[in-house]
Amino acid sequence: MKIKELSYSSSANLGPGYDILSLSHRAFKDEVEIEENNTGKIRIFSDNTPEDPMKNTAGLSLIQIMKDRKIKLGIDITINKGVPVGLGLGSSGASSSAAVKAFNKMFDLNLTNDEMVYYSMYGEIAACGSAHPDNVSSGIYGGMTLITSTEPVRVRKIDIKYKPHLMLVIPDIKIEEKTKLARSMVPKNIDIKDMVRQTSRLSLMLLGFLNGERQAIRDGMNDEIVEKSRNGLFPFYGEIKSMAIDENAVSACISGAGPTILIFTDERTNKNGIISGTDEILGKYGLNYKIVETEIVEGY
Template sequence: MDSITVFAPATVANVACGFDIFGFAVDNPGDQITLTASPEPGVRIIDIIGDEGRLPREANRNTASIAIQTYLQHINRTDVGVDVVLRKKMPLGSGLGSSAASAVAGVFAINELLNRPLTVRQLIPFAMEGERIACGSAHADNVGPSLLGGFCVIRSYQPLDVIRVNTPASLYCTLVHPDIEVNTKDARFILKNEVSLKNTITQMGNVAGLIAGLMTPDYDLISRSLVDVIIEPVRSILIPEFNEVKQAALENGALGCSISGSGPSMFALCRDPQTAERVGAAMQQAFLSVGISSESYVSEINQQGPKVLTTAEVAS
């Protein structure tokens, strides 16, 4: 192949009680990248579409190109040349894993272009380097599920241990992105360095309960476990009308509702697509009551991760 176009999905990280250890992929939104082989060695960003000029075009500062460069260095293929066109099909600074989707799309695409010298799981560390450029931390709770699909647990970083957990086939996610922005670094800065033993025990119970509920499956247990007593109480102050939006989701049938990643997007898990649509409309209305417009997405848990797009899919 001389050229390839790849889609990588957005993700919900933390998933209420699982700060920095839980994440899952969704069908929509996501990012799209096109790599074209070049006789000139190196990685060059030709264009970025949909970012309103906000993302760096320099290859050593962009999440997608950094992931590609790190990958090529690892497999000793610095002789390879690729031109990159990135299409941002999701909002920036949204808490939906925007930087992760770009990094995942880039490293998955170059691995495909070179006939898969590495497995998909082996690509995670290179996508993490893209995250390091974006927010200063090489975390995997977004890139893991974006690459592997499904619901992932980041059990350990040293050594890296990412576990994929089965989820109910009928589980749906509602995502609502209000028209405000929360900086990831700011959202981390306000967190407390120490947590009480009481809250730690409560959170550990919810973490275990959520995994058990997903694998059983037990929707009531999922609902009881989607509770965050450590991070949400602090970060929710950055999102106007957070409590009202969350209450609207629960009153309309959501199993649970919390912050997606560092925010400002909020997610809700639901038993079926009809409930997920109703919950999304209610959450949007709650934001709109104080003059905040928003975007809403509803999808199943994306089980595939990134995918190579056909010519017809690219055109659409």
């Protein structure tokens, strides 16, 4: 029997929500098919992700479930990779969450959504050395998700009233072990004043999404801790964000660990202005890029 599942691309953090917020979008998707084999081994079939199952997020997630459930079988995992790798679009988490959904279905494990987030997030260790749950929560739940606890894993889906359109500015930059590097740049300690400002902004942004208040989203979606610490990786970000606000975007943030920039737009936004402004700014930095317009995926 073959079982196929898909997960869409996602943008983690959303400004002040480092490691706790994520948004699922229709821009790209990974399809993962699993099938039993008679070799007793886990084998990965994929054009552009690691063949070693311990180094592939999909493989590592399934190894962990099989260990916990004492399932000893050979499994072929075929990854049809649609989410581009290493660009902050939740590529690694899309494969692991799709693999976990397929495995759950194939073996009737009846895993809860939070248990599936747990196993999918375990796979992220293969990508960046740490198990962060935000992108994979998108792959399991869809929509906008909030991680309320990691031990045990608990996720809440946020029923947002304000649903902006999304523009992804995707610079053509490859940074070796990008997420690992970006995570190592985040400060280990912060000043209490910065903590207060960050929690205030995060709360305001969530109020904006819940109540449908455009200005609250714009005022809240600012992060001077994590995004700032990573600025050296994406020096063009500040210019693109302020240009997008000038063109009346709702707001903008770094998507996950970057380099993609997520811009929220609505009918008041001058999208053509953003397209030409991006061309000018990224041209100055000598960067090729793609702009993808997309929508939020509410669920699976």
